[in-house]
Amino acid sequence: MVTFANNPQYLGIDIYDDNTIQDRANTLLFNQSSGGCYLQQDTCGRCMDITVMYKVDIKLNANLIFSDAVATGRTLAEATQSVMSHEFGHVLSVDDVPPSGAICDYIQTIMYQDSQTLMRCGKLTPITPCDSNAANDAYSNVHPGPYCGCSGVACT
Ligand SMILES: [Zn+2]
Numbered sequence: 001m002v003t004f005a006n007n008p009q010y011l012g013i014d015i016y017d018d019n020t021i022q023d024r025a026n027t028l029l030f031n032q033s034s035g036g037c038y039l040q041q042d043t044c045g046r047c048m049d050i051t052v053m054y055k056v057d058i059k060l061n062a063n064l065i066f067s068d069a070v071a072t073g074r075t076l077a078e079a080t081q082s083v084m085s086h087e088f089g090h091v092l093s094v095d096d097v098p099p100s101g102a103i104c105d106y107i108q109t110i111m112y113q114d115s116q117t118l119m120r121c122g123k124l125t126p127i128t129p130c131d132s133n134a135a136n137d138a139y140s141n142v143h144p145g146p147y148c149g150c151s152g153v154a155c156t
Contacts, residue, residue, distance in 0.1 A: 013091060018059040024068065024115050025083050027090040030055040037150035044148035047155035054147040056091050058084075072119035082124040085110045089131065093138040109134065 018026075032038055032048040042048050060083065069079035089111045090096075099114035100106075104121035108130040112118055126132065 013056045013058065015058045015060065017062055019061050019063045021059050021061050024061055024064045025087045026059045027087045028057045028059075029053060029090070029093070030057075039155050041151045041153045041155055042148040043151050044145065046143060046145070046148070048150065049155070051141050051143055053093075053142050053144045058087050058091070068116050068119055072116055074119045074124075078124055079115075079119055082110070082118050083115060085125050086115070086118070089126070089135065092135045093142050094131070094134045 031050050031053050033050045037048045040048055042052070046052050060080075065079050065083055066076055068074070068083075069076045072079070074082075094111055096113040097109050097111045099112065099117065102112075104117075104123075107117065107121055107123055108127055110118065110123060110126045110131050111134070112123070118124070126135070
Protein backbone atom coordinates (compact mmCIF):
# COMPACT_ATOMS: atom_id res chain seq x y z
CA MET A 1 0.00 0.00 0.00
CA VAL A 2 1.24 3.47 -0.91
CA THR A 3 -0.28 6.44 0.86
CA PHE A 4 0.15 9.62 -1.17
CA ALA A 5 -1.18 11.91 1.50
CA ASN A 6 -1.23 10.66 5.05
CA ASN A 7 -2.18 14.06 6.41
CA PRO A 8 -5.86 14.07 7.37
CA GLN A 9 -6.12 17.61 5.98
CA TYR A 10 -5.58 16.34 2.43
CA LEU A 11 -7.04 13.76 0.10
CA GLY A 12 -5.58 10.28 0.63
CA ILE A 13 -5.00 7.97 -2.31
CA ASP A 14 -4.26 4.43 -1.10
CA ILE A 15 -3.02 1.82 -3.57
CA TYR A 16 -3.31 -1.88 -2.66
CA ASP A 17 -2.46 -5.17 -4.30
CA ASP A 18 -5.53 -7.38 -4.38
CA ASN A 19 -5.36 -10.39 -6.68
CA THR A 20 -8.90 -11.44 -5.74
CA ILE A 21 -10.67 -8.64 -7.66
CA GLN A 22 -12.27 -9.50 -11.01
CA ASP A 23 -10.69 -6.63 -12.99
CA ARG A 24 -7.12 -5.43 -13.45
CA ALA A 25 -7.90 -2.57 -11.11
CA ASN A 26 -10.75 -1.15 -9.13
CA THR A 27 -10.87 2.48 -8.01
CA LEU A 28 -13.25 3.37 -5.23
CA LEU A 29 -14.05 7.03 -4.65
CA PHE A 30 -15.25 8.01 -1.19
CA ASN A 31 -17.63 10.91 -1.60
CA GLN A 32 -21.21 11.70 -0.70
CA SER A 33 -23.59 10.43 -3.34
CA SER A 34 -26.54 9.43 -1.15
CA GLY A 35 -27.53 8.84 2.46
CA GLY A 36 -28.73 10.89 5.38
CA CYS A 37 -26.13 13.65 5.02
CA TYR A 38 -26.49 13.98 1.26
CA LEU A 39 -27.06 17.61 0.26
CA GLN A 40 -26.46 18.89 3.79
CA GLN A 41 -23.50 21.05 4.77
CA ASP A 42 -20.61 19.30 6.46
CA THR A 43 -18.90 20.80 9.52
CA CYS A 44 -16.25 22.25 7.15
CA GLY A 45 -18.97 24.23 5.38
CA ARG A 46 -19.03 22.24 2.13
CA CYS A 47 -22.16 20.82 0.56
CA MET A 48 -21.99 17.03 1.01
CA ASP A 49 -22.55 15.96 -2.58
CA ILE A 50 -20.72 13.83 -5.10
CA THR A 51 -18.12 16.57 -5.75
CA VAL A 52 -16.67 16.39 -2.22
CA MET A 53 -13.96 13.72 -2.36
CA TYR A 54 -12.70 12.39 0.98
CA LYS A 55 -10.54 9.42 0.02
CA VAL A 56 -9.67 7.14 -2.89
CA ASP A 57 -8.70 3.46 -2.80
CA ILE A 58 -7.10 1.84 -5.86
CA LYS A 59 -6.89 -1.96 -5.87
CA LEU A 60 -4.62 -3.63 -8.41
CA ASN A 61 -4.73 -7.26 -9.55
CA ALA A 62 -1.07 -7.86 -10.37
CA ASN A 63 -1.79 -11.30 -11.82
CA LEU A 64 -4.19 -9.89 -14.44
CA ILE A 65 -1.89 -6.95 -15.23
CA PHE A 66 0.96 -9.41 -15.75
CA SER A 67 -1.27 -11.51 -18.03
CA ASP A 68 -2.08 -8.39 -20.05
CA ALA A 69 1.61 -7.57 -20.35
CA VAL A 70 2.39 -11.07 -21.63
CA ALA A 71 -0.59 -11.07 -24.02
CA THR A 72 0.30 -7.69 -25.53
CA GLY A 73 4.09 -7.90 -25.61
CA ARG A 74 4.49 -5.12 -23.06
CA THR A 75 6.77 -5.09 -20.06
CA LEU A 76 5.12 -5.33 -16.67
CA ALA A 77 6.14 -1.70 -16.05
CA GLU A 78 4.42 -0.57 -19.28
CA ALA A 79 1.27 -2.54 -18.51
CA THR A 80 1.16 -1.12 -14.99
CA GLN A 81 1.70 2.39 -16.34
CA SER A 82 -1.26 1.97 -18.69
CA VAL A 83 -3.52 0.64 -15.91
CA MET A 84 -2.44 3.32 -13.41
CA SER A 85 -2.93 6.12 -15.97
CA HIS A 86 -6.46 4.84 -16.53
CA GLU A 87 -7.19 4.53 -12.81
CA PHE A 88 -5.93 8.04 -12.07
CA GLY A 89 -8.48 9.23 -14.60
CA HIS A 90 -11.09 7.72 -12.28
CA VAL A 91 -9.41 9.44 -9.31
CA LEU A 92 -10.03 12.69 -11.20
CA SER A 93 -13.68 11.65 -11.72
CA VAL A 94 -13.36 10.79 -15.41
CA ASP A 95 -15.54 7.85 -16.50
CA ASP A 96 -14.71 4.89 -18.71
CA VAL A 97 -15.17 5.04 -22.47
CA PRO A 98 -16.86 1.77 -23.49
CA PRO A 99 -14.86 -0.45 -25.85
CA SER A 100 -15.97 0.01 -29.44
CA GLY A 101 -13.66 -2.23 -31.42
CA ALA A 102 -11.93 0.91 -32.69
CA ILE A 103 -8.59 0.58 -34.42
CA CYS A 104 -5.62 2.09 -32.62
CA ASP A 105 -5.70 5.41 -34.50
CA TYR A 106 -9.24 6.06 -33.25
CA ILE A 107 -8.53 5.48 -29.55
CA GLN A 108 -8.08 8.99 -28.22
CA THR A 109 -8.34 8.34 -24.49
CA ILE A 110 -6.61 6.29 -21.80
CA MET A 111 -10.14 5.86 -20.40
CA TYR A 112 -10.92 3.32 -23.16
CA GLN A 113 -12.25 0.36 -21.20
CA ASP A 114 -10.31 -2.44 -22.90
CA SER A 115 -6.92 -2.56 -21.19
CA GLN A 116 -5.39 -5.10 -23.57
CA THR A 117 -6.32 -2.96 -26.58
CA LEU A 118 -4.78 0.08 -24.90
CA MET A 119 -1.54 -1.85 -24.29
CA ARG A 120 -1.51 -3.47 -27.73
CA CYS A 121 -1.96 -0.01 -29.29
CA GLY A 122 0.80 1.50 -27.14
CA LYS A 123 -1.64 3.76 -25.28
CA LEU A 124 0.17 3.78 -21.96
CA THR A 125 -0.35 7.35 -20.77
CA PRO A 126 -3.08 10.00 -21.00
CA ILE A 127 -3.63 11.30 -24.55
CA THR A 128 -4.02 15.02 -25.17
CA PRO A 129 -6.27 16.81 -25.76
CA CYS A 130 -9.02 14.27 -25.00
CA ASP A 131 -7.78 13.12 -21.59
CA SER A 132 -6.52 16.50 -20.40
CA ASN A 133 -9.79 18.19 -21.38
CA ALA A 134 -11.86 15.46 -19.70
CA ALA A 135 -9.79 15.63 -16.51
CA ASN A 136 -9.92 19.42 -16.42
CA ASP A 137 -13.68 19.40 -16.91
CA ALA A 138 -14.36 16.70 -14.32
CA TYR A 139 -11.82 17.77 -11.71
CA SER A 140 -12.83 21.42 -11.81
CA ASN A 141 -16.00 20.33 -10.02
CA VAL A 142 -14.29 18.07 -7.44
CA HIS A 143 -13.35 19.34 -4.00
CA PRO A 144 -10.87 17.01 -2.27
CA GLY A 145 -10.38 17.40 1.42
CA PRO A 146 -10.76 15.96 4.89
CA TYR A 147 -13.85 14.16 6.05
CA CYS A 148 -16.02 16.54 8.06
CA GLY A 149 -19.21 15.30 9.65
CA CYS A 150 -22.76 16.16 8.83
CA SER A 151 -23.91 19.51 10.26
CA GLY A 152 -27.63 18.90 9.85
CA VAL A 153 -27.97 22.13 7.87
CA ALA A 154 -29.26 21.90 4.32
CA CYS A 155 -27.03 23.12 1.48
CA THR A 156 -27.90 26.60 0.33
ZN1 LIG B 1 -12.06 2.29 -15.83
